[in-house]
Amino acid sequence: MFNKLLRENSIVAGILTVIRIYLGWHWLTAGWGKVVNDFDATGFLANAVANPVTSGSDGEIMYPLYVKFVEAFALPNAPLINILIPWGEVLVGLGLFLGCLTTYAAFFGMVMNFAFLLAGTISSNPWDILLSIFIAVAGYNAGKFGLDRFVIPLFREELKITNTSGNSTNTISKNT
DSSP, X not given: OHHHHHHHOXXXXXXXXXXXXXXXXXXXXXXXXXXXXXXXXXHHHHHHHHSXXXXXXXXXXXXXXXXXXXXXXXXXXXXXXXHHHXXXXXXXXHHHHHTSSHHHHHHHHHHHHHHHHHTTOOTTHHHXXXXXXXXXXXXXXXXXXXXXXXXXXXXHHHHTEEEOTTOOOEEEOOOO
C-alpha cells in the first residue's frame, strides 16, 4: 500500500519533487564546486587506505574489500577518479534537479554516498541516502513533475515496452 502511494499519488509526486530538487541542488553545487576548483581526490583516497573504518576496540577493518579497491584501483587511477567524482556529482544533481532520468540519478547518487561512507566520511551521506531511497522506490512518480514526464514516454516508445496480456513478463524489442 505504501509502495503504491509512493509510485502513483500526485500529492506524493509533489512532495518528492521538493525533495528531488533539494537533493539535486545539493549534488549540483557540490560537484560544480569540485569542477571549477581543480578537485583532487588523491589525499582523500590515501586517507581511506591509511585510516580505514575499523570496528573500534579490536581495530578490525570493517570494509576490507573497499580498502583493497581504493588501494588497487582508485589510487593508481586518481586522475580518472578526479574526473568521475565531480562530473558524476554534477550529472546526478542535474538529473535530480530537472527530474530527468530521476531513478537513475538517485541510484548513482546513492552509490557515491555509500562510497563516501565506506571511506569513513559521514557528512550528509546517510540523510541523502534515506531521501534517495524514497525517490528510487517512487520511480516515475518522483520525476512526474520534471523532464521524466517527457523523457520516459520517449524511451518506452523507442524500446516498445509491452506487457503481454495475462502474463507478467515484459518484452522489449528495439524499434527498427
